[in-house]
Ligand SMILES: Nc1ncnc2c1ncn2[C@@H]1O[C@H](COP(=O)(O)OP(=O)(O)OP(=O)(O)O)[C@@H](O)[C@H]1O
């Protein structure tokens with residue numbers, strides 16, 4: 001379903017509105033071949049040659065060190081539970097978007113969250129990031145309940161996300177967009193900033209360096225001064241990931257990062273997600289493209305009509321009759 005039903009984030013908060021209209025929600029079970037690539041706003045210089053964004057694959061620089069900064073939250077050992085979704089139910093009036101869903105994410109893994117359109121995947125992200133409070137059940141993070149924490153408090157605790165429909169500050173540069181993410185953890189107050197005290201200047205310089213590293217990692221360093229809305233679609237998607245990484249999250253949640261990508265871009269994205277994990281992040285990935293999900297994840301959780309119908313390794317999920325039935329829209333017995 002389209003994300004437009006999500007509450008619009010407040011203006012000037014760390015969550016901007018869509019810079020590019022999203023791929024429209026498809027009604028087919030897999031969106032892969034039904035997604036239309038959004039139109040890209042061309043550069044304002046009308047004389048500049050327009051590259052076909054569908055053919056453009058930005059080279060990433062996986063060797064740039066983007067390991068998360070210490071944001072002052074407890075470290076979880078590799079392989080231990082980082083976040084637990086505990087029996088979560090969420091109702092919107094008569095719609096049960098999540099129905100007694102439980103799963104967990106281990107530190108250091110790439111967990112896939114899949115399911116047909118309307119299965120509850122984005123809603124799950126929304127519950128984990130404080131957009132919605134569950135009707136029943138709860139989220140445990142770092143061993144403690146998230147409770148009624150607000151979105152910005154959850155960002156400070158180290159959970160970051162990207163959106164199914166790209167949300168960038170359209171009229172800010174690529175660099176400024178990433179700096180918004182870096183600023184989420186700045187400790188100096190307004191007084192220190194106004195008087196440009198040394199501590200503030202040091203933080204500012206470190207923030208700038210980190211933002212530039214992230215842009216370089218994403219292959220966007222040459223576009224640091226471009227307005228977000230003028231970037232090709234694929235670059236906007238990567239910029240959104242860079243901004244999420246700028247908050248030094250323990251958990252990075254990506255909602256359909258490959259929507260609208262061509263096969264070459266998808267292959268690059270797989271490499272990118274692996275590299276992000278190798279640099280010390282835990283990744284929760286919503287994705288419709290089965291090849292991408294199977295190729296990049298360690299484990300997969302499958303939702304259908306708000307319920308968890310399967311969980312396992314990519315090989316287990318591939319052969320699971322309930323999953324096949326959910327995706328093909330046939331009875332489970334026929335699929336087995
Ligand atoms: N704010 C809302 N108000 C009412 N219903 C909602 C709201 N948000 C989600 N829903 C409903 O909850 C269900 C799950 O939606 P959700 O967006 O989480 O699905 P999804 O798995 O992300 O689907 P898609 O693959 O299309 O993105 C759908 O039936 C949807 O209509």
Ligand SMILES: [Mg+2]
Pocket residue numbers: 001121122123164
């Ligand atoms: Mg969704």
